[in-house]
Amino acid sequence: MTHDDDTPRDGRKPLRSQAWFGRQDKMGFYYRSFLKNSGQPHDRFEGRPVIGICNTWSELNPCNQHFRALAEHVRWGVLDAGGYPLEFPVSSLGEVTMRPTAMLFRNLAAMDVEEAIRAHPLDGIVLLMGCDKTTPALLMGAASADLPTIGVSGGPQLRGVYRGQLIGSGTNIISMSEQLRAGEVTLRDFHEAEAGMNRSAGSCMTMGTASTMASMVEALGVSLPENAAIPAADARRSLLARLSGRRIVEMVDEDLALSKILTPQAFENAIRTLAAIGGSTNAVVHLLAIAGRIGIDLTLDDFDRLGRDVHCLVDLMPSGRFLMEDFYYAGGLPVVLRELAERGLLHNDAPTVNGRPIGENVQSAACYNREVITPFEAPFKAEAGIAILTGNLAPNGAVIKPSAASPELMNHTGRAVVFESVEAMHHAVNDEDLDIDASCVMVLKHCGPKGYPGMAEVGNMPIPQKLLRQGVRDMVRISDARMSGTAYGTVVLHVAPEATAGGPLAFVQNGDLVTLDVAARSLHLHVDEAELARRREAWVPPVPHAERGYAKLYIDHVLQADRGADLDFLVGRTGSPVPRDNH
Numbered sequence: 131m132t133h134d135d136d137t138p139r140d141g142r143k144p145l146r147s148q149a150w151f152g153r154q155d156k157m158g159f160y161y162r163s164f165l166k167n168s169g170q171p172h173d174r175f176e177g178r179p180v181i182g183i184c185n186t187w188s189e190l191n192p193c194n195q196h197f198r199a200l201a202e203h204v205r206w207g208v209l210d211a212g213g214y215p216l217e218f219p220v221s222s223l224g225e226v227t228m229r230p231t232a233m234l235f236r237n238l239a240a241m242d243v244e245e246a247i248r249a250h251p252l253d254g255i256v257l258l259m260g261c262d263k264t265t266p267a268l269l270m271g272a273a274s275a276d277l278p279t280i281g282v283s284g285g286p287q288l289r290g291v292y293r294g295q296l297i298g299s300g301t302n303i304i305s306m307s308e309q310l311r312a313g314e315v316t317l318r319d320f321h322e323a324e325a326g327m328n329r330s331a332g333s334c335m336t337m338g339t340a341s342t343m344a345s346m347v348e349a350l351g352v353s354l355p356e357n358a359a360i361p362a363a364d365a366r367r368s369l370l371a372r373l374s375g376r377r378i379v380e381m382v383d384e385d386l387a388l389s390k391i392l393t394p395q396a397f398e399n400a401i402r403t404l405a406a407i408g409g410s411t412n413a414v415v416h417l418l419a420i421a422g423r424i425g426i427d428l429t430l431d432d433f434d435r436l437g438r439d440v441h442c443l444v445d446l447m448p449s450g451r452f453l454m455e456d457f458y459y460a461g462g463l464p465v466v467l468r469e470l471a472e473r474g475l476l477h478n479d480a481p482t483v484n485g486r487p488i489g490e491n492v493q494s495a496a497c498y499n500r501e502v503i504t505p506f507e508a509p510f511k512a513e514a515g516i517a518i519l520t521g522n523l524a525p526n527g528a529v530i531k532p533s534a535a536s537p538e539l540m541n542h543t544g545r546a547v548v549f550e551s552v553e554a555m556h557h558a559v560n561d562e563d564l565d566i567d568a569s570c571v572m573v574l575k576h577c578g579p580k581g582y583p584g585m586a587e588v589g590n591m592p593i594p595q596k597l598l599r600q601g602v603r604d605m606v607r608i609s610d611a612r613m614s615g616t617a618y619g620t621v622v623l624h625v626a627p628e629a630t631a632g633g634p635l636a637f638v639q640n641g642d643l644v645t646l647d648v649a650a651r652s653l654h655l656h657v658d659e660a661e662l663a664r665r666r667e668a669w670v671p672p673v674p675h676a677e678r679g680y681a682k683l684y685i686d687h688v689l690q691a692d693r694g695a696d697l698d699f700l701v702g703r704t705g706s707p708v709p710r711d712n713h
């Protein structure tokens with residue numbers, strides 16, 4: 131049996147792919163015949179949902195190195211359910227090796243995903259994502275295309291182990307590099323820890339950005355339950371991939387498009403989950419961008435309003451002791467979601483890709499280790515959600531992660547020590563003559579979306595070497611940059627507008643007093659308006675970092691952090707209308 135592109139399938143919505151494969155004319159011959167060169171039988175084209183497996187495998191991205199095998203499990207699931215799987219590659223953003231920052235290319239990858247989906251004969255999409263920026267990039271692109279979509283994360287690495295102790299990717303890189311600079315460990319120790327940290331395929335096994343965004347995918351309802359925490363090396367990750375392949379075929383039959391999952395209630399669930407897991411500050415900018423693509427008006431205020439009274443329940447690095455493998459064995463994200471649901475902090479009726487509401491999915495979730503996942507009444511850290519700061523230094527907002535900060539610095543006034551660039555900062559922190567003490571506030575400029583460009587993870591500035599030797603391990607640090615989700619410290623990030631765009635951060639000078647008051651949600655520069663106006667008048671904007679190519683396009687069109695740092699012309703949803711024929 132064949133189908134014309136507008137023929138109903140037993141009352142179901144016609145398959146989009148039949149506009150390519152269901153035609154009995156020159157172009158139908160053309161579209162089918164070239165795919166038959168791989169040995170496909172003709173019945174593959176007869177009314178079967180065509181499922182695109184969007185794969186971010188790359189040897190340049192070690193966190194996603196197992197995705198070829200994961201894609202095969204998805205493929206078998208699609209075939210089990212009667213679909214026709216077609217795997218396709220998109221940009222793979224490797225956080226570890228990309229310069230100047232993978233974040234510069236998040237929007238480019240999202241564009242790649244969106245256009246690849248729209249241009250090809252696809253009815254549903256499985257997103258294979260893991261390393262930090264691959265998750266938001268794929269969700270952004272898929273949201274703009276708006277077909278039935280399911281997410282499969284690659285999973286975290288196995289625990290890092292060094293001399294019998296747990297070590298976490300990113301978190302202990304930072305702590306051990308500070309110890310090395312302070313002379314507390316040797317280079318041999320350093321190299322030994324390197325070999326013990328990353329012991330398997332997968333993304334960072336701390337609650338860094340990769341694990342946070344995998345948790346956001348599950349909390350948004352875009353993945354099957356347990357997606358967030360199953361280790362990459364665990365066979366249950368492969369099983370989840372196969373089940374996801376089966377489920378996407380059903381989703382196509384149900385016309386369960388991504389816009390039916392990514393509702394305002396889903397984003398509210400994600401924000402509260404972000405607070406409850408002590409998740410990465412990077413999730414703020416990514417969720418804002420994803421919401422912008424699907425047409426939901428999410429703001430920084432929503433993060434503070436919804437997350438402010440939510441306790442951090444998960445004792446994981448960088449805020450705590452354990453790692454993602456422990457989190458999974460303790461019951462994983464469903465336990466956290468159940469804790470929220472039972473206290474009226476979850477929209478239980480929010481739909482998910484498995485066809486059931488999220489509250490039903492987690493109603494029987496059991497916790498097997500209350501050290502790792504604490505009960506809401508006895509939380510790991512109380513009221514530790516992402517805090518949104520405003521004030522004359524950040525008119526459009528800034529973020530701080532209280533669960534990873536020092537309590538004694540949460541209300542602090544200090545003298546600004548200003549670095550005009552990341553290069554100047556790296557040079558100065560090792561200068562014995564740097565005029566700085568532990569009470570000072572380190573201020574870094576020109577590291578925002580336009581300034582770096584790409585808003586790199588440099589906001590958690592290293593402590594000056596002479597202070598490290600005095601035992602100082604944290605200071606208030608302020609910038610328009612981001613920091614790794616694996617990082618920690620009293621670090622104010624995402625200051626908007628950024629310095630390069632002429633935000634007040636650009637006009638801070640050495641010696642100015644700055645007050646951080648997290649309880650009051652305030653970031654204040656003690657300089658009067660007349661003096662700020664004088665400095666603004668004398669300010670000379672920096673020369674852009676790029677004169678051509680994608681980097682120039684990015685600098686010219688990127689939005690500020692408080693709006694998700696997407697490109698202005700990509701905000702919104704086009705859907706997936708069938709394009710014109712190519713011949």
